[in-house]
Amino acid sequence: MTHALTQSIWVDGVAKKYGDVSVVDDVSFDVRPGEFVSLLGPSGCGKTTTLRMIAGFVMPSGGRVLVNGADVTYAPPDKRNVGFVFQNYALWPHMTVLENITFGLKLRGRTSTAIRSKADEVLGITGLTGFEGRLPRQLSGGQQQRVALARALALDPALLLMDEPLSNLDRALRITMRRELKQLQSRLNMTTLYVTHDQEEALSMSDRVVIMSGGKIARIAKPREIYEDPRSEFVADFVGNTNFFDGRVVEVADDRAVVQCGASLKFAVTREDSISVGQQVRVLLRPERIRVKNRPEARENELSACIEMIEYFGPTIRYTAKLQSGENLYIETHNTSQDHVIDDQIWIEIEPKHFRLLHRNKA
Amino acid sequence: MRIDFGTWMLRLFTYVAMAFLFFPIAITLLVSINPNEFILPPTGVTMEWFRAAWTSSKFVDAMVVSLVLGIVATLSANALALLAVLALVRYNFPGKAFVNLLIMSPILIPATIFSLALYVFLARIGLGGSITSLVIGHTIHVLPFAVRILAASLQNFDTSLEEAARNVGASGTRTLFSITLPVIKTGLISSLTLCFVLSWNDFPISVFLAPPGWTPLPVELYSYIKYQYDAVGAALASSLIILSAIAIIILDRATGIRRAIRGEAPGVKS
Known part of the structure; x- marks a missing residue:
């Protein structure tokens, strides 16, 4: 050898x-x-x-x-x-x-x-x-x-x-x-x-x-x-499923940036070095990174949504939910005792570190 | 159970047609075992005519000629066919359709015309009626059948079997003999058998190309029955028929005769 x-x-x-x-x-x-x-x-x-x-x-x-x-x-x-x-x-x-x-x-x-x-x-x-x-x-x-x-x-x-x-x-x-x-x-x-x-x-x-x-x-x-x-x-x-949102960076602070993805949809994301205000970005979010809860807790990136479709896989369940702002969102959760049905109103929360940003060319 | 008129007619027609095909063969076989020459129905059974045929040095010599000729032509045709088929099946090249047509053309041209043309051509280049000419003629005659059968075998051949052999260190030639040929074995046997039978039974090419003193059996038989009317000729003809039948049975056992003739892949699994 x-x-x-x-x-x-x-x-x-x-x-x-x-x-x-x-x-x-x-x-x-x-x-x-x-x-x-x-x-x-x-x-x-x-x-x-x-x-x-x-x-x-x-x-x-x-x-x-x-x-x-x-x-x-x-x-x-x-x-x-x-x-x-x-x-x-x-x-x-x-x-x-x-x-x-x-x-x-x-x-x-x-x-x-x-x-x-x-x-x-x-x-x-x-x-x-x-x-x-x-x-x-x-x-x-x-x-x-x-x-x-x-x-x-x-x-x-x-x-x-x-x-x-x-x-x-x-x-x-x-x-x-x-x-x-x-x-x-x-x-x-x-x-x-x-x-x-x-x-x-x-x-x-x-x-x-x-x-x-x-x-x-x-x-x-x-x-x-x-x-x-x-x-x-x-x-x-x-590789895997991903939620995509197109948006624009509207605010950059010490460790946070805010991306506006539509009239009434904003995400606070962990700041990356190359981010600057006004940049066009695509936001990626893995479905299993989204936390589902029944009531609001007044936290960052907290949104209300309505369940439109449920796919039961056994160990995991995938929900297709519609945000109030109109966007569809895939959510994947572990199969716990908590059970949702179609048309349930839920609250979701996403930690800023779970977002990934891709730069878009201003076409 | 009701069977309608059409079905009956179809059956009748089928049996009549088969009888029509088999009648001459049956007569030949009957005559060759009939003690009273040409008087039907036979009054007994004798092997006398067969004995006479098989002890005639003229016929035995002719049989040896046919055997040697058949084997040599079969082997050369299959060696050529294998190379041609490897190119035709595996590669695309300009003029491929034409080459294919050229190889198949002996089937399309009437045998007598083909034989005459070949004789004229070989005479021009100084071969004329010779053993070489005879082998060339028979090789060309059986080549399309070998190409057909081998092409079918190789079309269904999974080339990853060859890649696997190359991968473990086998050369191209080694792969051909250790992997490709054994895998298409049944196709190869079909091809060899069919080619031999075709050469063994051929008359027109041999008539034109056989040199003096090297006469294949069908030609020898023809010249015999042209001048002599006895059952020895029938016995010899029966021998030819029986030998061909045996070969066809071998072919059928190896591959299924219908598939061999239609040129479907014999014995290659997907």
Whole structure:
């Protein structure tokens, strides 16, 4: 292993064009040794193409791909030593589980004892001991997924690339496998780049998340930073639900600023350095940051609202409420004994620190 | 249960049509086991004609020629077809539709005309009637069928299986032989069997291109029955029919004959 390197993968200004269509455009990021990084974005955002360029299945139109310091931009896929787990698993249907796992080891000319012991090791890790002789079609989706992982791990790859590996599983199994995968990755300290369109997966598993949109990177940050401080409308909207209000800064004090969002709607927000009076801003507010109460307590950012819709999720409940000023607001609360019905008049309160501001251009 | 007139007529028509197709084959088979030459109905069963046919060195030689020719033409056609299909199915290139049409054209042109044209062309370039010409002719003749069947197999082939092999360190060639070909095995078997049967039964190409002393069985049989009227010819014809039937049964077992002919993907799971 290369200890001195700080980057297991370095994607440097990579681009991919098909004719005039730009699928990936100037994408740069790195993955550090032992790190779990997700590429998150809606379908068609270029995340899978980026992953496939790192694996060598797609040739970039520009930029460089470095794996452990070596430029592999134009190396064939069989000369890269990166593990790949496919969305559809891509298990070879004519080979048994054991043959699938050991194919790469045999190509490397390992002795049969070395191959057998490595196979036993990865079968053990992935919980497949006893399934060696099965054919892929005799396995369930979850088991096939494990074989795909075992096949990649058997070669001790420099890093593991995964392309939506859990998206073909049903929800319950997906969550179980997600936890197992994360535990395994931590235990093996396996450098991993993980493509997903599922924000829950990305947030819960990753050390860092790379959010892509329209072939470009929208944001690279830790899961908590992405959620708490999205810094762009796209990220705020794509990761979790967000309430948006357009407004203008009307007052700036020591630690407070006041944003006017319509004739009779004002929010006091925690002051950010770049704020000045007269600025056009977009105010973001996460639905679970809103406190619901039955009577006013004469506090800051206290508003009355009327419940228009209730979505019951079990552990949480989402209300769609109409403010007196006319705006709709999503509110998400924990499922407590306090129960509201449609047309209930409620009071809400928002702490100033829960608002996030985005600058708007005065169009 | 009431079955209406139309249904009855359809059934009748179907049976008559099938009888019409099978009658000559049945007669041939009957004649070849009939002790009294050409007197029907047969008065007993004999293997004498088969014995005579299979001990005639002329026929055995012709059978060996047909066998070797069939195998060589089948293998070369399938090797070429595989390469053509990989390009046709996986890539877009200018003139693709034309190339496709060109490969399929031997099916569209009447066999006699195609054979004559090929003979004239090969004679011009100095090959004429030769073993090479015969192999070339048969290869071109069966190529469209191989392309059809292999294209169907590869169209449904999940290319991530190949990417997975490349990813664990297999070269392109290794991937073809260890992954692609085994996965499309049933399609490949269909193609090989069908191509062999087509070459084995071909008459017009062989008539034009076979060199002296290297005559395939159908041509040998034709020249025999042209001058001699006995049941040995029928026995030989029966042998050809039975061998073709066996091959077709193998093909059916491997893939389902209808799917093979229609060019649907044999045995590839989605």
